[in-house]
Amino acid sequence: MTTREKIIFAAVDLFNEQGISPVTLRDIAEKVNISIGNLAYHFKNKDFIIEEIFNIMENERQQRLSEVQMIPSFENANKQALAILKISLKYRFFFLDTLDIIRAYPEIAKLHRKQVESHIEYLKAILDYSVGSGNMEPEPYEGCYERLARTIWSVLQFWLMNEAIRGIKKHSANEARMTMWSLVEPHLTEKGRKNFPLNRQNSDTHASA
Amino acid sequence: MTTREKIIFAAVDLFNEQGISPVTLRDIAEKVNISIGNLAYHFKNKDFIIEEIFNIMENERQQRLSEVQMIPSFENANKQALAILKISLKYRFFFLDTLDIIRAYPEIAKLHRKQVESHIEYLKAILDYSVGSGNMEPEPYEGCYERLARTIWSVLQFWLMNEAIRGIKKHSANEARMTMWSLVEPHLTEKGRKNFPLNRQNSDTHASA
DNA sequence: GTCTATAGAGTGATAGAC
């Protein structure tokens, strides 16, 4: 592992533990066992470190999502959600300190915003597709499923913060996934209930840190 | 207005604009047009300022909620939600920097956690009551309404962060309120739909900053 | 690539005059 990589990993660890702002360049250098001067050689700023982490996270996200078929089915939506939940656990700090990042790094914020909107659109597409395939009831009123898509997104976006605020120590990506489906469930048709990926008897994913 | 009060108001303004950590004691003193020495006379720390703000916010919240009848009806839930949305707009920073506060002020976090749990319990009570009064369908499966109550809470908790992340400048407390009710709507009985406080034709509350 | 050493910019805290 190159020093550059070591720095990135150490930074992610520290950010995940403490959040971004309390972590100093000294802390990172100390964790990697190199001098601050050396750290500065690799990354002039904390900013460059964060941008690098964001890029790495993005690549990883794209990579994972590309492994899931884009056909908008419940099954694929479930896989997508699991992928996103895994990423968000690995790069927790990004989801916990989102606002700090938005305020301090407008370029990252802009990129992130695009991903958010395309994510919401994808979720909406799944809902529309499910109506078409007879798995979901037709939209009961204009804008209902648009809002539903946004709400589902926010469940995935905020589940870690939700746990943090409520003082829950054990992360449960599964709970987030269940919550997501619990929003869809009331809108299913009878046919939809049969194809539904949520099986309340066995919980197939537990993540913990 | 006493100096102490001026300090508090200035601090809330600055925190709402920039978040907590970037604001220095100097910034606050400058905004109030007093010296740092004087500021220090009134509040030794940023910590003391934040605790004071939290207490003020809490009193205001209690005050507003006490004006709403505790009978767990849709109507009262709607009023409660509006009260909470107003408070969260006024003390935005608390809802945007919740995690910073939790990390830095464990005592505040503990108090806040209690309020969160009691809020969720109250929401759950409304759901249960609505089943009893025939406005909502019986819980389709164990834990469904418990999770629904938590999800509703998170809509109210995260609506400002949601807007911030998505780059929405105009605050719309009404959108948050609508989202909240959209989660309940699919579970209504026919009777419930008649008593439902959500009227899609007129949007009665718009907040903006 | 890696180190040591230090400059320079804040920030919080406090002593002491008015």
Added chain:
DNA sequence: GTCTATCACTCTATAGAC
């Protein structure tokens, strides 16, 4: 209560030796 002045500390950034 309010001010000025200053100290001590922390963090970033950089120069220069190895």
